Amino acid sequence: xxxxxxxxxxxxxxxxxxxxxxxxxxxxxxxxxxxxxxxxxxxxxxxxxxxxxxxxxxxxxxxxxxxxxxxxxxxxxxxxxxxxxxxxxxxxxxxxxxxxxxxxxxxxxxxxxxxxxxxxxxxxxxxxxxxxxxxxxxxxxxxxxxxxxxxxxxxxxxxxxxxxxxxxxxxxxxxxxxxxxxxxxxxxxxxxxxxxxxxxxxxxxxxxxxxxxxxxxxxxxxxxxxxxxxxxxxxxxxxxxxxxxxxxxxxxxxxxxxxxxxxxxxxxxxxxxxxxxxxxxxxxxx
Numbered sequence: 001x002x003x004x005x006x007x008x009x010x011x012x013x014x015x016x017x018x019x020x021x022x023x024x025x026x027x028x029x030x031x032x033x034x035x036x037x038x039x040x041x042x043x044x045x046x047x048x049x050x051x052x053x054x055x056x057x058x059x060x061x062x063x064x065x066x067x068x069x070x071x072x073x074x075x076x077x078x079x080x081x082x083x084x085x086x087x088x089x090x091x092x093x094x095x096x097x098x099x100x101x102x103x104x105x106x107x108x109x110x111x112x113x114x115x116x117x118x119x120x121x122x123x124x125x126x127x128x129x130x131x132x133x134x135x136x137x138x139x140x141x142x143x144x145x146x147x148x149x150x151x152x153x154x155x156x157x158x159x160x161x162x163x164x165x166x167x168x169x170x171x172x173x174x175x176x177x178x179x180x181x182x183x184x185x186x187x188x189x190x191x192x193x194x195x196x197x198x199x200x201x202x203x204x205x206x207x208x209x210x211x212x213x214x215x216x217x218x219x220x221x222x223x224x225x226x227x228x229x230x231x232x233x234x235x236x237x238x239x240x241x242x243x244x245x246x247x248x249x250x251x252x253x254x255x256x257x258x259x260x261x262x263x264x265x266x267x268x269x270x271x272x273x274x275x276x277x278x279x280x281x282x283x284x285x286x
Contacts, residue, residue, distance in 0.1 A: 002226075002251040004244070007260050010151045011267050015059065018267070021274050022060045024286040032277040033062040034092045034118065034269075035084045039072055039103060045096045048266075052094075055266050061273060064090065074104040078111045085113040091280055092118035092273040115280060118272035126168065130176050135279070137272045142174040144264025145206060145227055152253060154204065154225060157182035162202035164188045164195065164215070164241070170208040170229055178204070195219070213243040220247050226254040229261045 022032060034056060038049050049065070056063040066080055077095075084090050093116045099105055114124040120139035128136035138146070161183040165171040175185045183204065188195045190209075196219040199205055207215050208229035220226060230241030240257030247254060255261055278285060 002248040003253050004248070004256045005148060005152060005253050005260070007148060007255060007263060010148060011263055014147065014267055014271075015055075018270060018274060019059050021286060025274070025277055025281075025283055026060070028281070028283050030277055030281045030283060031060070031062055032092075032273050033064065033090050034094065034273045035064045035066070035090045037066045037068065037077065037080065037093070037095045039068040039077060039099050040096065041070070041100075042098055045098070049096055051266050052269060055270055059270055061270060070100050070102075072100070072103070074102075074107055077103065077108050081108065081111045085111075085116065088280075090116065091277040092116050092269075094119050094269065116276060118269060118276055120173070120272065121168070126173065129173055132176075132180055137275065138177065138268070139169060139173045140265045140268035140272065141170050141208075141229060141261065142177055143268035143271065144261055145170075145174055145229070146177055147264050147268065148227065148255060148261065149204070149225070152225075156204075159183050159203040160186070160201050161204040161206065162186045162188060162198050163206045163208070164199065165206075165208035165229070167208065170206075174206055174208075207241040209241055211241055212239050213241070213246075215242040215247065217243070217246045217250055220250050222250050223252045224250070226251045227261060228255050228257050231257060231262055 025032060036049055053063055084093050093112050095108055109121050112122055114122045117125045117137055120137040125137050161178045163171050163175050166187050166189040175187050179185050186198050188198050199219045200221050202221055202224050204225050206227045210230055212232040212234055226242055226247060228240035228242040232239050238258045244254060
């Protein structure tokens with residue numbers, strides 16, 4: 001019988017570590033500051049921004065919010081970002097996705113300085129990640145996945161990691177991170193034929209496609225570690241891309257939904273903000 005990973009406990013410990021880093025920065029006369037831009041009426045985004053605000057307050061990180069309405073233009077948003085790029089008191093810039101449909105997402109994201117790109121979506125940031133440079137910002141969800149896997153002492157070298165989903169937010173970056181750790185990586189997606197043939201080979205299975213209970217027991221290798229990134233709202237309940245209770249008897253460990261990868265994402269963001277603050281002010285890690 002597999003074990004549900006206690007992600008809440010992992011996040012609790014990591015928050016305490018991060019709080020000490022923030023205190024150390026303040027002792028060096030630097031207070032980390034995050035600027036958040038919300039240009040959407042998406043309710044989930046508003047909730048997410050609220051969670052970021054709460055964690056900033058808990059850790060002693062300053063947050064500056066820009067709540068924009070649907071009269072805003074792409075150039076208006078880019079102008080705000082340019083001002084933030086030039087503001088030395090702001091260490092991280094995050095544009096909450098999705099945006100209003102009339103806005104040019106790529107133009108907006110590309111205008112963020114790669115030194116303040118704490119969401120990890122800038123082409124330069126992703127390029128550094130893909131060529132294996134150490135000093136770059138890892139996108140928040142993949143960073144959260146690795147926080148979990150590292151905490152449970154996952155072995156990577158020689159293991160087969162199968163990623164279901166190829167988004168630039170999760171699938172592509174996590175595949176590069178796992179490659180760098182020595183895993184053999186397979187990426188499956190909507191055009192892959194017989195996905196179960198690949199998932200059954202996975203020592204580490206990461207699922208991020210947004211299809212409720214797509215992964216069932218017969219698709220999982222005995223003893224596999226399963227990471228469920230999916231968040232699907234069905235009849236008022238939140239469920240993952242993996243049928244957790246069905247898969248538990250065959251896997252070794254699995255992340256729960258809710259209370260799994262999702263709660264590491266905000267933590268990862270704040271870790272990136274602290275990293276950006278250190279780098280911009282030449283303060284070493286305590």
